[in-house]
Structures are given as C-alpha cells and as structure tokens.
Amino acid sequence: MRKLRTALLCGVAMALATPVLAQNANATSQDPANEPEATDVDVVIVTAERREQDLQDYAGTAVVLSGLDLSAVGVQDLTDLEGRVPGLSVANNGGNIEVWIRGVGSSNNTELGDPAAATHFDGVYLPRPAGIGSAFFDIQRVEVNIGPQGTLRGRNATAGTVNIVPWRPGLGIVDSSVEAEVGNYDQRMIQGMVNFPIGDKAAIRIAGYHLEHDAYYEDVGPAGVGGAEAEDNNAARVQLLYQPTERLSVLLAADWINETGTGYTGTNYANPLGEGINPDDIRDPRRVIGRAFTPDLDTRHWGAKATVNYDGDLFDIEYTASYRDLVYNYQAATPLSPFYEGVLDNLTGPGGLNETLDNFSRFQSITDSQSRTHELRFYDNEGPLIWSAGAFYMKEDQYSFLGSTGDRGLFFQGVEFNMPDVDTESWALYADATYDFTDRFRMTVGARYTEDEKSRRGVAARYGFAIGGDGFACCGGVRVGTEGFEFAGRDRTIINPDTNGDGSISEAEIVTFYFNGVSQFGARDNIDDIFANGPVPGGAANPPACLDTVTGDFWNCPPDGRLTYAVPFTGQIFQQVGDMQADFVDWRIRAEYDVTPDNLVYGLIATGNKSGGFNDNIGNAGIAPTYDPETVTLYEVGSKNEFWWGGVKTRLNGSIFYNDYKDQVLTSLLSVAQIVDFLGGPGSVPIPNDTSLALVISYSYNAADSRIYGAQLDGGFDLPYNIGLDFSLLYLKAEVIDAEEIQDFRFQADVAPTEAVFQSIDGKTLPRSPEWQFNMSFSQAVPTERYGLFDYVISAGYRSSQYMTIFNGQDYQQQNNPRLRLDDEVGGYWTFDAGAGWTPPINDRLRFEAYVNNVTDEVHEAAIIITQFDNTRFFTRPRTFGARVRYQF
Incomplete structure (x- = not known):
C-alpha cells in the first residue's frame, strides 16, 4: 500500500515443511513385531499451545523448521521461507x-495497516517485522x-x-562455535556464538552475525x-x-x-508491457535500466525483553515485558524498465536518452516504530486439566x-505524508483450557477479548506548482531532487x-510550508531559485533560466528561456486527524481422540480477527472513515499417525479445512467524489472547503x-541406509463468494475515469493462493569410520499458477484482447535445492558444508503492484550457492 501511494501520487522450495525423521545409522529392515514403538522417531517440539509438546500430539496444523536444516540449503532470512511451507507465502x-x-494476508504497509499473520521473535509480537530477516542466526x-x-x-x-x-543459554555448559561462508555475488558471512556458565545458577549466551553480498540487480x-538488493548486515x-x-x-x-x-x-x-512485450520474454527481470542514483537502505532494529517464570x-506464573525499536529508512529512484531489445529507443524522450536517465524523481520512506508489550499469564500444564489465562497489553x-520529488x-x-504522531494501543484478556475426560478423549475451549485503539495526527500534501514561461510557451527544465537533496x-x-490562523491558506503559506519540508535542496535544483522571493505569478524579479538540460534544449525551449510564471495550487495540503476503536472476541473449541497411542484424530473450530482501522481524511481535517475488523473462522478435522509399514x-498426517473469511478489507484508489458517493452522498459527508473532488486517495473498506x-x-519415511523421504501436499481453493x-x-x-469504476469480483481467486x-x-x-560422516539433502517444490491481485488479471474494457499491463498471473513452477556436508573423522567438531539454493535459477514474482502507472514486480531470490566451514570449540 505504501507503493500504491507512491505510484498514485508520483505519477526450492523444499520439504522442510515437514519435519525430517531421525536417521539411525544402524537402521535395518526387521520384523515389525520386534520393532520399537513408532514413537522412537525423533520428537519434534512445537509451542503452538504456549507449551512444549510433540508435533504429532498437537491437534492442529503446524510446521517446525530447524535452524540447521534451513542453513543447510542457504536460507538467509524470513523471505526465504517462501515456497518451503505449503500454504505460506512470504514476500x-x-x-x-x-x-x-x-x-x-494483508498488503497494507502504511502506518495504519496491520498484518494478518502475526510474526513473533522468541514469543514477542512484532507489529512491524522489517529488519527481522537478519535475526536468522543462532x-x-x-x-x-x-x-x-x-x-x-x-x-x-x-x-x-x-x-x-x-x-537459549544452557546452564553448566561451556560451548562456542564460529562459522564462515563464501558464495556467489561475492557473498561473505561470518557468525559465532559463545555459551558459558556464571556459577551454578546462571549462564550467558552471546551470538553475532555479519552478511554481505553484491547486488542481485544490475544496471545495464x-x-x-x-x-x-545488495546487503551489508x-x-x-x-x-x-x-x-x-x-x-x-x-x-x-x-x-x-x-x-x-x-x-x-x-x-x-x-514500459515493456505498454510496448506489447510479454513478461515471459524478459530474460532476467533484475537486469534493468537504472537512473539518477543508487538506492540506499538503512534499517536499525533492536529490542530487549525479560521473562520471569x-x-x-x-x-x-509467567510474565514477559519487551521493547522493540525499529527505524526503517529507504530512498531510491526506481529503475525505468527491465532490459529488452529496443528498450533504450523506447525510453528516449524529447531531450534525448541521457535526459531521461537524469530524472531525479525520487522517494524516501521512513518507519520509526517503538513498541512495548506486557503479558502476565497463569497456567498449569499438568493434566487432567491443562489451562492458561492471562492479560496482554501492547502500545x-x-x-x-513518505516523500517524493x-x-x-x-x-x-x-x-509528502508526514505523520509524527501515530499511536496504537491493544489490550486483551484470555483463557484456554484442555480437559482429559478419559485417557484417550479430551476437549479444549478458549476465548479472548481484545480492544484496539488507533490514532494519527499529521499532514499530507501534494505539491503542484504551475511553472513555466509566459503562457507556458516555453521553459521546462524545472529541477528538484538532484544530488544532495534531503x-x-x-x-x-x-x-x-x-x-496565521485565519482559516485559509495563502500562496505564501503554501510556499513556506513546502520549503519547511526540505532540509537541503540538491546541487542542480532550481525550484528554490524560482520561489526565492515567494510566489511569482506573472513574473519574478530575477527569473532563473530554463537550465540543466543535456542538449541545451528542453521541449524546444531556447537556451536563454526564462521561468517567468509560478503559481502554487491550493487545496492540496490536508491535516490528518483520525481515531478508531474496535473490540472483538476470538474463541475456539476442539475435540481430540487417541485411537491408539500413535494415532490421533481431532476436530476444531477456531476464530481470529485482524484489527480494523481508519482512512486518510477527506479534505483538510475532514472525516476519516473507519472500517471494521476482518474475521476468519476455521473448521478443520484431521488425523496424525505414526506406524510401521x-x-x-x-x-502420515492429513486434514481437511474450511475457512469462512468475513469482512475482507480491500483498498482502492478513489477520488474524493467517489468516496463521498460511496458513503451516501454530499448530504451524509461534510466536505471541507477548498477540497478538490477530483483528488485521489487510497481508501480501505470491508468489501468481501x-x-x-x-x-x-x-x-515421512525413515528408510534403510539412513535415507529420509519427506513430503507435503496441499490442495487449496480460495475464492470470493459475496x-x-x-x-x-x-x-x-x-486519469482514467471511465476505467476507474466499480466492478464485480465475485468468484475471483484470492491473491497468493496456488491451488496445488x-x-x-x-x-x-x-557414517564411515575411516572417512567420517557424509550427508546431503535434495529438495523439490512445486507451486501451481496463482494471481497477485484480486482482479485476477481481468481486463473489463477489453475482454477479448486483455492488456498485458493488467497481467498479474504467476505461472506454475518447480524449484530445487541441494546441500551437502562432511564431518571429518579426525575431529567431529569440524564441519564443512556446501549448498545450492534454487538450482535451476527459477525466479518468479513474489508480489505484484498494479496501478495507473506501474506494474511493479518483486521476485524470489536468484540462484545462490556457497560453501562454509564451522568449528565448535
């Protein structure tokens, strides 16, 4: 959604999804009657119920991925989980x-948005997970x-x-390790940890990490x-x-x-879609035509927590208090186009290609989030009644x-969207209990009451100045955002x-406000010269020349042309004042029955709510329409089984499920006039004076x-010769019904009033939901006595075709000849990964590993944003490979 704002206003997957069965060096085919119980398979621990239990005993669907298994195939961060868990999409x-x-899920990444899948770090809720990718160490x-x-x-x-x-730290344990890795794209990684006791009752664990690699993108x-996509973390x-x-x-x-x-x-x-070039004909989407300057990212994310048990x-009793502090700061000039034959000719404008490349229309996005959580929980994990009750608070x-030039x-x-005061408070009370009616049958009931409050104070501005020569007959070359701009x-x-508080905004006040939002103009900017003496309708005392064009000629403007006319547009600066309060109840009920100690059947109903919110103001400090929470109700029956075959x-585990998804929130780009009509007309919605009905803003509402x-x-199968074979298959149907x-x-x-109209989405497939x-x-x-231990893993993943927007690529105006610009389908694809390791016999503390992530270099869209001016695509990681050595002291 932040990208939507910018565009609007700026004009292989592998079977780590299933826990690998333990490999036994002495495993052989034997008479099942003499075999140990199937539960001798390594226990995989999960804490979905806020307590440790065997994944096979958990009556629900969860996946556990071990850190070592992820590392074995070159997983670097959270986004690399894309394609590794059926049903999970990370972009x-x-x-x-x-x-x-x-x-x-949710793509509303503004300060008002909330995720629909909660991310936690060691149990602590992260309202903004940016930067958490580099937490994938130790x-x-x-x-x-x-x-x-x-x-x-x-x-x-x-x-x-x-x-x-x-x-976590281990009491009474002295342990340390160091690991170094090199790979393609000049990747270098080093990490290490040390665990040491402090007396008999305390221990400390310290871990560090450094990763750097060259850009995956190439300006050609x-x-x-x-x-x-270069990193230095x-x-x-x-x-x-x-x-x-x-x-x-x-x-x-x-x-x-x-x-x-x-x-x-x-x-x-x-650009290529507008030229009729199919996306599949673009050989490498990361070979692009860059412009202006190199993008720059600086994310700082730190946190602290205390847990008392x-x-x-x-x-x-358990009490947890945490503090998280995130500052995400990114500025860039987006590439003009991917490379294809003839692209430079298509990008050449009136002033020549170099003038096109010298366009410093840039954006900067900053998110500064400080969150505090407190949770007090009372619980008993000893049967026959296992229960948990507590209170949660987050601020x-x-x-x-968000600024652009x-x-x-x-x-x-x-x-400019400048929001210095955005506050969210959430508190909840909850209780959950599981009771064993017999040694085989148990039931669970639980409920949670949540109340959310949100508020925002700030300003949103669209800067439009009519600038040119007399009658706009000449004189372009208006520059803003060049080198050094801040x-x-x-x-x-x-x-x-x-x-001055007189209730109106004068031209002088508009210019003063604009200048107050700029810390420093660029070396080649001239808009500051244009307004050096305030607004200059009809002329200026010393008008600057039409300057800084590559050819000395911009739009047929003579070199001695002058910028003699400059008028601020009014009605484009809006105070943002919004508040929202919502409360809701989540609940669940579940029944479980152990057919045998190794065969579980269950049925459950569980609900979840995503917080509601409010929109940008309609006009200057006008109303900020709210929307209600989304609700999902899950119905699931399943069985978990371990046996000898x-x-x-x-x-072998299986489940069938049904999600009833209510009040789904969608976001459109609507004019003020459309929003007013949507809310009941001018008689129902007070519109502040000097508000342009044609102004377009993003608008979220409960739509489907x-x-x-x-x-x-x-x-999974634990085969002879220490061979493990694991698989996971998901059939998923996700569609709008009303x-x-x-x-x-x-x-x-x-821009396109005849196409930006209301259309039906009934029957559409939800985004990011491949059917298979x-x-x-x-x-x-x-294992060998003479040569040490060799091990390897080869993985494959498949995703059938999927859509990335709710419109499923439909062209409502040209049904029989759909425009490529609206294409949002990602075709089905396979990916493959491989990893291998060797532990030498002379020292089992030494370990060598090699990996290839995405062996066939299958690069596909993980997200697509389509607006009037954009068809912007973000891609999965290209093929990476490397080797590492680890030593445990």
Whole structure:
C-alpha cells in the first residue's frame, strides 16, 4: 500500500515443511513385531499451545523448521521461507515483509495497516517485522502455526503465526562455535556464538552475525548506478538466564540488527508491457535500466525483553515485558524498465536518452516504530486439566514519512505524508483450557477479548506548482531532487500551513510550508531559485533560466528561456486527524481422540480477527472513515499417525479445512467524489472547503466475504541406509463468494475515469493462493569410520499458477484482447535445492558444508503492484550457492 501511494501520487522450495525423521545409522529392515514403538522417531517440539509438546500430539496444523536444516540449503532470512511451507507465502514488498497463509494476508504497509499473520521473535509480537530477516542466526527453529491463532497468540493472527525461536543459554555448559561462508555475488558471512556458565545458577549466551553480498540487480543502461538488493548486515544477540531455585527462572535478552545496502526497488514492467512485450520474454527481470542514483537502505532494529517464570504449587506464573525499536529508512529512484531489445529507443524522450536517465524523481520512506508489550499469564500444564489465562497489553508509537520529488515537472513537484504522531494501543484478556475426560478423549475451549485503539495526527500534501514561461510557451527544465537533496522529515516544524490562523491558506503559506519540508535542496535544483522571493505569478524579479538540460534544449525551449510564471495550487495540503476503536472476541473449541497411542484424530473450530482501522481524511481535517475488523473462522478435522509399514518407520498426517473469511478489507484508489458517493452522498459527508473532488486517495473498506477450503497431506519415511523421504501436499481453493462491486484500483479516477469504476469480483481467486502446492525432500547420512560422516539433502517444490491481485488479471474494457499491463498471473513452477556436508573423522567438531539454493535459477514474482502507472514486480531470490566451514570449540 505504501507503493500504491507512491505510484498514485508520483505519477526450492523444499520439504522442510515437514519435519525430517531421525536417521539411525544402524537402521535395518526387521520384523515389525520386534520393532520399537513408532514413537522412537525423533520428537519434534512445537509451542503452538504456549507449551512444549510433540508435533504429532498437537491437534492442529503446524510446521517446525530447524535452524540447521534451513542453513543447510542457504536460507538467509524470513523471505526465504517462501515456497518451503505449503500454504505460506512470504514476500519482501519494497522492504515490507508480507506474510500470507492459505490465502489470508494483508498488503497494507502504511502506518495504519496491520498484518494478518502475526510474526513473533522468541514469543514477542512484532507489529512491524522489517529488519527481522537478519535475526536468522543462532536460531533453534522456526514455527509456522497455520490457521487462526486468536485465542492464545492473539493480535492479528487471523492467518496464523510465525515464531522465530533462538537458542537459549544452557546452564553448566561451556560451548562456542564460529562459522564462515563464501558464495556467489561475492557473498561473505561470518557468525559465532559463545555459551558459558556464571556459577551454578546462571549462564550467558552471546551470538553475532555479519552478511554481505553484491547486488542481485544490475544496471545495464548508460547511467551506471548501483543495483538493488545488495546487503551489508550486522547483528548481535545476548541472553542471560538466571535460575536461583528449581522454581524460579529469569531470562533477560537483547538483540541489535543493522541492515544496510540498496534495498528493494522491484522492477516496473509498465514500459515493456505498454510496448506489447510479454513478461515471459524478459530474460532476467533484475537486469534493468537504472537512473539518477543508487538506492540506499538503512534499517536499525533492536529490542530487549525479560521473562520471569515461577513454578507454583497450584499453578505456574509467567510474565514477559519487551521493547522493540525499529527505524526503517529507504530512498531510491526506481529503475525505468527491465532490459529488452529496443528498450533504450523506447525510453528516449524529447531531450534525448541521457535526459531521461537524469530524472531525479525520487522517494524516501521512513518507519520509526517503538513498541512495548506486557503479558502476565497463569497456567498449569499438568493434566487432567491443562489451562492458561492471562492479560496482554501492547502500545506502539510510530513516526511515519513518505516523500517524493517530481523532477522535471511543470505541474507536479512531489508529495509528502508526514505523520509524527501515530499511536496504537491493544489490550486483551484470555483463557484456554484442555480437559482429559478419559485417557484417550479430551476437549479444549478458549476465548479472548481484545480492544484496539488507533490514532494519527499529521499532514499530507501534494505539491503542484504551475511553472513555466509566459503562457507556458516555453521553459521546462524545472529541477528538484538532484544530488544532495534531503527532505526535512522529522525535522519539519510546520504541520499546519495556516500559520496565521485565519482559516485559509495563502500562496505564501503554501510556499513556506513546502520549503519547511526540505532540509537541503540538491546541487542542480532550481525550484528554490524560482520561489526565492515567494510566489511569482506573472513574473519574478530575477527569473532563473530554463537550465540543466543535456542538449541545451528542453521541449524546444531556447537556451536563454526564462521561468517567468509560478503559481502554487491550493487545496492540496490536508491535516490528518483520525481515531478508531474496535473490540472483538476470538474463541475456539476442539475435540481430540487417541485411537491408539500413535494415532490421533481431532476436530476444531477456531476464530481470529485482524484489527480494523481508519482512512486518510477527506479534505483538510475532514472525516476519516473507519472500517471494521476482518474475521476468519476455521473448521478443520484431521488425523496424525505414526506406524510401521513393511519395516519402515512412517509418519502420515492429513486434514481437511474450511475457512469462512468475513469482512475482507480491500483498498482502492478513489477520488474524493467517489468516496463521498460511496458513503451516501454530499448530504451524509461534510466536505471541507477548498477540497478538490477530483483528488485521489487510497481508501480501505470491508468489501468481501470469501471461502477458503482444501486438504493437506504430509508424511515421512525413515528408510534403510539412513535415507529420509519427506513430503507435503496441499490442495487449496480460495475464492470470493459475496462482494460489493469494488473500484478497479488499477486505474486512477483523475486519469482514467471511465476505467476507474466499480466492478464485480465475485468468484475471483484470492491473491497468493496456488491451488496445488507440493514439497518433497530426499536426505541421507552416510557414517564411515575411516572417512567420517557424509550427508546431503535434495529438495523439490512445486507451486501451481496463482494471481497477485484480486482482479485476477481481468481486463473489463477489453475482454477479448486483455492488456498485458493488467497481467498479474504467476505461472506454475518447480524449484530445487541441494546441500551437502562432511564431518571429518579426525575431529567431529569440524564441519564443512556446501549448498545450492534454487538450482535451476527459477525466479518468479513474489508480489505484484498494479496501478495507473506501474506494474511493479518483486521476485524470489536468484540462484545462490556457497560453501562454509564451522568449528565448535
């Protein structure tokens, strides 16, 4: 959604999805009657129920990915989980991490948006997960809980949750390790950890990490700027565990992450699609025509937490307090186009190609989030009654900024969303209990009450100045945003341009407000010269020349032409004042029955809610329409089984599910006039004076009810010769069943009014929901006395075709000849990964590994944004390979 704002106003997957069965060096085919119980298969721990239990005993769908298994195939961060868990989609959308699970998710990345899948780091809720990718070091496991988790995990867990669990300190243990890696794209990584005791009752664990690699993007145009997706990241974590008695434990933890590099611009396909070039004909979407300057990313994310556990006589107590501080700062000039034959000719404008490349229309996005959470929980994990009850509180303070410049524009000089005061508070009470009626049958009931409040104070501006010569007969060359340009951002001192308080905004006040939002003009900017003496309608005392064109001729303007006319447009600066309050109840009920100790059947109903919100104001400090929470109700029945099949240890789990998805929130780009009509007409909506009805803003509203259903089957075989074979298969159908007609937000009402109209989306497939998803891995460990231990894993993943927007690529105006610009379909594809390792016999503390991630270099869209001016695509990681050495001291 932040990308939507910018565009609007600026004009292989592998079977790690199933836990690998333990490999036994002495495994042979034997008489099943003499075999040990099937539960001798290694136990995989999951904490979906806020307690440790065997994944096979968990009556629901969850996936556990071990840190070592992820590392074995070159997984670097959270986005690399894309394609590794059936039903899970993770995309880096311009620096914003978007998580979708079984078709439920959110792409609203503004300060008002919330994710639909909750991300946790060691149990702490992250309202903004940017930068958390570099926390993928010294981790024990990643848990993906599929389906609503509203009762126990709470806020915004309608789709499910992702929990990153680091290794914790070990009492009485002295341990340390160091690991170094090199790979393609000049990748270099080093990480290490040390664990040491402090007496008998305390221990500390310290871990550090550094990763850098060159850009995955390559500028193949004449500008020669650096490409996107280069990284230079550092991170550290320290944890102190203190256990003075058997009953009391205290864990203190702090982590720090700094991600720098060139960020994520994506690739805008609008140019080739407008030329009739099929996206499949673009050989490499990361070979682009760059312009202006190299993108620059600086993300700083740190946090601290304290967890106290007390084992009481009647029940246990847990208290967790946390603080997270995130500053995401990114500025870029997006590439003009991917490379294809003839692209440079298509990009050549009136002033020549170099003038096109010298366009410094840039954007800068800043998210500064400070969040605090407190949770007090009482629980008892000893049967026959297992219960948990508690209270949760979260407060998030945000500063949010989005600015852009419109370089070389006669009528558009940029936008600014400057929100210094964005507050969110959420508190909840919950209780959940499981009772064993017999040693085989048990039931669970739970409920959670949540109340959310949100508010925002700030300003939004669209800067439009009519600039030119007399009668606009000549004189372009208006420059803003060139080298050295800096927005004021947080240092802006004027939020309300009506500085004299007379109720109107004069031209002088508009110019003063604009200048207050700029910390420093660029070396070749001239807009500051144009307004040096204030507004100059009809002429200026010393008008600047039409300057800084490559050819000395811009739009046939003579070299001695003068910028003699400059008038600020009024009605484009709006105070943003909004508030929202919502409350809702999540609940669940579940029944479980153990047919045998190794065969479980269950049925459950669970709900989850994603918080509601409000929109930008209609006009200056006008109303900010609200929307209600989304609700997902899951119905699921399943079975989990472990058994011997012809002497082979086997695991086979299956489930069928149905999600009732209510009040789904969609976001359109509507004119003020359309919003007013949508809300009941001018008589129902007060419109502030001087508000342009043609102005287009983003607008979110409850638009649709959908259904999501399917079946999932996963299993594994512990074969002879230490061979493991694991698989997971998901069939998923996600479709809109009842929706209002929604505005076709791929078009802009003030540019294409006949196409930015309301259309039906009934029957459309929900975005990011392939109908078929399959993962499989084949692994083997080969121990030898003479040569040490060899092991390897080969993995394959398949995703059938999927859509990336709710319109499914439909062209309502040209049904028989759809325009390529509206294409949002990603075709089905396979991906393959491989990893191998060797532990030499002379020292089992030494380890060598090699990996190839995405063997066939299958690069596909992870997200697509389509607006009036954009078809911007963000892609999965290209093929990476490397080798590493690890030593444990």
